[in-house]
Amino acid sequence: MAAREDAPDAALTRKVVDFAAGLGLYAAVAPAVPPPGLRRALRRRAVLGWRAEFEPPEDERRWNPQAVLPGATSVVALALPYGGAGARAAAPTAGRPAAAAGRRARAAAAERAAPTAPAPAPFPRGRVSRYAAGWDYHRLMGWRAAAVAAFLTAHGYRAVWQVDTGPLAERAFAAAAGLGAVGRNGLLIMPGLGTQVFLGLVVTDAPLRRSRPAPFDPCRGCDLCVRACPADALGTGGAVDTTRCISYATQRRDDIPLDQRRALGLWIWGCDVCQDVCPHNRAPAGAALQPSRALGAACGPGERPDLIGLLRLGKGAFRRRWGSSAAAWRGRPVLQRNALVALGNWSRTRAAGAPPEVRRAVWQALLRGLFAPRPELRRHAAWAVAQWPDAAAARAALEERCAVEADPGVRAALEEALAACAAGDAAAGDAAAGAPQRGGAMR
Ligand code: B12
Numbered sequence: 001m002a003a004r005e006d007a008p009d010a011a012l013t014r015k016v017v018d019f020a021a022g023l024g025l026y027a028a029v030a031p032a033v034p035p036p037g038l039r040r041a042l043r044r045r046a047v048l049g050w051r052a053e054f055e056p057p058e059d060e061r062r063w064n065p066q067a068v069l070p071g072a073t074s075v076v077a078l079a080l081p082y083g084g085a086g087a088r089a090a091a092p093t094a095g096r097p098a099a100a101a102g103r104r105a106r107a108a109a110a111e112r113a114a115p116t117a118p119a120p121a122p123f124p125r126g127r128v129s130r131y132a133a134g135w136d137y138h139r140l141m142g143w144r145a146a147a148v149a150a151f152l153t154a155h156g157y158r159a160v161w162q163v164d165t166g167p168l169a170e171r172a173f174a175a176a177a178g179l180g181a182v183g184r185n186g187l188l189i190m191p192g193l194g195t196q197v198f199l200g201l202v203v204t205d206a207p208l209r210r211s212r213p214a215p216f217d218p219c220r221g222c223d224l225c226v227r228a229c230p231a232d233a234l235g236t237g238g239a240v241d242t243t244r245c246i247s248y249a250t251q252r253r254d255d256i257p258l259d260q261r262r263a264l265g266l267w268i269w270g271c272d273v274c275q276d277v278c279p280h281n282r283a284p285a286g287a288a289l290q291p292s293r294a295l296g297a298a299c300g301p302g303e304r305p306d307l308i309g310l311l312r313l314g315k316g317a318f319r320r321r322w323g324s325s326a327a328a329w330r331g332r333p334v335l336q337r338n339a340l341v342a343l344g345n346w347s348r349t350r351a352a353g354a355p356p357e358v359r360r361a362v363w364q365a366l367l368r369g370l371f372a373p374r375p376e377l378r379r380h381a382a383w384a385v386a387q388w389p390d391a392a393a394a395r396a397a398l399e400e401r402c403a404v405e406a407d408p409g410v411r412a413a414l415e416e417a418l419a420a421c422a423a424g425d426a427a428a429g430d431a432a433a434g435a436p437q438r439g440g441a442m443r
């Protein structure tokens with residue numbers, strides 16, 4: 001179908017932008033054509049093997065709005081701030097949880113306060129990226145984008161929306177619409193709001209007038225994010241090497257590559273390092289950097305969940321505690337696997353100085369991991385046990401498990417872990433002779 005040729009309707013455009021603003025959203029309009037350079041960027045990533053396993057197939061629908069809605073004329077790019085300077089903008093229209101989700105949030109809050117919950121400190125806590133610590137953004141952004149699409153439909157036009165749920169590359173269209181510009185950290189940066197914004201798109205055949213923003217050059221000689229990235233995943237021009245990025249490592253279903261596990265530190269879902277260092281995310285003078293109320297304080301796992309508690313969660317408790325968060329979409333085993341890696345990293349760098357009851361609890365959690373029902377948990381537990389500072393105890397536990405393990409993949413992981421313990425012993429010997437010690441910095 002050919003695109004409709006109506007002249008841009010400035011009044012309708014203003015109404016759409018105002019309607020979105022009433023929902024706490026920022027909105028701008030791009031023409032419904034492939035943004036220059038996007039197709040090439042996607043192809044380059046595919047060639048480099050940088051596609052995430054959950055990305056949509058590499059077809060025209062990723063770059064061309066006409067393949068999503070034939071006859072489309074405009075793409076309305078939407079942004080919802082969730083942190084820092086933008087938090088205040090989102091707060092007035094925050095929430096609108098569905099009744100069932102509201103019940104889950106209350107149950108999770110009650111569970112957190114329950115006397116069976118482990119003492120807060122100094123038991124090891126993982127790190128969850130701010131965007132996933134509260135309500136799932138697909139829900140927060142989804143009903144808002146659907147409402148904008150319904151507004152256009154009510155005016156007689158066709159409209160389809162997506163919030164990470166459709167094939168189009170959202171950042172490229174947000175940049176093309178002029179909501180902001182993509183920085184060296186690969187994220188869309190909005191002037192005055194920074195990177196902590198969720199994005200969504202509405203593709204429509206309404207004759208909207210395209211936005212004409214002032215030019216915005218966010219980086220200008222800065223490379224703080226490139227230097228701070230713990231995984232060395234940031235190259236030039238906002239290209240992120242997905243295969244190295246910690247955020248991806250925490251979301252993949254297959255095993256976390258051995259050479260990436262230390263870089264994960266305590267991150268069990270996502271990673272915020274390249275956003276935390278970005279000057280555009282600094283709160284204005286005098287204001288504290290707060291997560292948005294839109295994310296909801298009483299639901300989700302929070303930013304520092306208890307790692308041992310997470311490993312003990314059954315299906316029902318997991319659904320109650322984590323079910324409302326974007327971190328839950330890959331399922332409980334993925335998060336428990338990540339928790340084992342984080343406990344391994346904690347063990348290597350902090351166990352030696354921890355109080356005895358904490359050390360005991362962590363060690364028991366690691367041993368339980370070696371006997372977990374799922375092989376991938378046993379494989380990652382083997383690695384984590386090998387990080388324990390008492391290499392003799394680690395070796396004994398691994399040998400004991402190896403003697404009864406039937407799964408060939410887990411046996412291989414146990415043998416690899418035993419080899420790592422032996423290497424650790426050798427390094428400790430070198431350390432006694434003045435060489436650097438087993439372990440490493442903890443982020
Ligand atoms: C796959 C994916 C990932 C993968 C791969 C990331 C990547 N860089 O491609 C992984 C798992 C690593 C990931 C991580 C994160 N993600 Co993600 N992710 C996606 C997803 C589903 C697709 C991204 C994609 O198509 N990439 C392909 C490349 C080619 O496109 P691109 O990322 O848009 O960026 C390129 C273009 O924008 C182009 N470009 C730059 N400037 C311009 C200007 C113009 C005019 C044009 C045409 C193009 C262009 O250059 C960029 C680099 O090549 C999107 C949702 C969606 N459907 O778009 C969310 C999305 C990009 N992710 C998001 C978020 C929040 C994150 C995390 C911050 C989460 C976290 N805290 O852990 C991290 C950030 C990592 C990082 N530094 O980028 C947000 C981004 C918000 C923002 N402000 O930018 C999105 C939009 C989800 C949403 N709806 O809010 N993500």
Ligand code: SF4
Nearest residue numbers: 229245246271273274
């Ligand atoms: S999310 Fe973390 S690992 Fe990924 S590019 Fe940013 S700093 Fe690097």
Ligand code: SF4
Nearest residue numbers: 183184219222225278
């Ligand atoms: S940290 Fe600096 S280089 Fe990185 S995105 Fe922010 S402004 Fe750009």
